[in-house]
Amino acid sequence: MSSPSRNLVVDVGNSGTKAAAFTDGEMMLPVARVKSGDWSAIDGMVTNLGVQNIIYSTVANVPSQRWTDKWKKAGLGVYSLDRTLPLPFQSDYQTMDTLGQDRIAVVAGTVGRMHTARLIVDAGSCVTSDLVDRNDRYLGGNISPGVTMRLRSMHEHTARLPLIETGTATDLVGRSTGQALLHGGQLGVVYEIEGLFGRLLTVHRDLQLVLTGGDAPLLLPYFSIDVLSYPNLVLLGLNQILSTYVNKHV
Numbered sequence: 001m002s003s004p005s006r007n008l009v010v011d012v013g014n015s016g017t018k019a020a021a022f023t024d025g026e027m028m029l030p031v032a033r034v035k036s037g038d039w040s041a042i043d044g045m046v047t048n049l050g051v052q053n054i055i056y057s058t059v060a061n062v063p064s065q066r067w068t069d070k071w072k073k074a075g076l077g078v079y080s081l082d083r084t085l086p087l088p089f090q091s092d093y094q095t096m097d098t099l100g101q102d103r104i105a106v107v108a109g110t111v112g113r114m115h116t117a118r119l120i121v122d123a124g125s126c127v128t129s130d131l132v133d134r135n136d137r138y139l140g141g142n143i144s145p146g147v148t149m150r151l152r153s154m155h156e157h158t159a160r161l162p163l164i165e166t167g168t169a170t171d172l173v174g175r176s177t178g179q180a181l182l183h184g185g186q187l188g189v190v191y192e193i194e195g196l197f198g199r200l201l202t203v204h205r206d207l208q209l210v211l212t213g214g215d216a217p218l219l220l221p222y223f224s225i226d227v228l229s230y231p232n233l234v235l236l237g238l239n240q241i242l243s244t245y246v247n248k249h250v
Contacts, residue, residue, distance in 0.1 A: 147185055212231060
């Protein structure tokens with residue numbers, strides 16, 4: 001009996017790195033969180049988990065040749081998410097070379113898991129909203145400021161508005177300046193997403209809203225429409241891209 005295939009996927013973000021191992025397509029929890037650029041910690045996972053293939057997504061902090069040479073000499077497949085890797089979906093996007101790796105990954109993460117049109121919202125430093133039809137064709141998306149960016153911007157670009165932290169909104173409108181900022185900065189993201197979803201629903205009648213990203217738990221309680229929550233959609237998508245390539249070329 002052959003041993004199960006094990007992949008390691010690594011998502012290097014602005015504030016940290018997330019990594020997870022997959023065995024035959026199933027994620028092995030928990031997700032590891034390490035300091036960005038700490039490739040020695042990733043190397044430890046490679047060794048301890050018996051990894052066969054690695055994919056990493058990053059616009060900076062790429063592993064040095066020291067690490068990639070080590071992994072390749074050990075017989076591992078080492079891949080970077082770039083334009084050389086085939087994607088498990090078709091796209092109508094006009095500038096694929098500038099499409100963010102995180103956006104590519106979340107779209108790929110829904111392939112094979114969903115069979116309807118979907119609006120995928122990744123709520124992080126920025127909020128990205130990406131539309132995929134029921135045939136797994138990527139149609140495009142939007143980018144807007146994230147919650148923290150909105151709150152900071154209102155403070156930094158005005159004379160007297162205070163800087164407030166995210167929190168719990170208790171009504172539909174704020175009853176103080178602090179609450180008004182919280183509602184506008186935090187709930188405003190929810191209203192923006194729901195507005196876009198409602199307009200797209202007139203064209204894609206089977207549309208489903210999918211939510212992921214670091215601010216997803218902050219926003220999830222306030223939606224008035226059904227939401228599918230996928231906390232690790234980027235990691236799922238990276239594994240989907242890696243598995244698609246390995247299955248076709250190895």
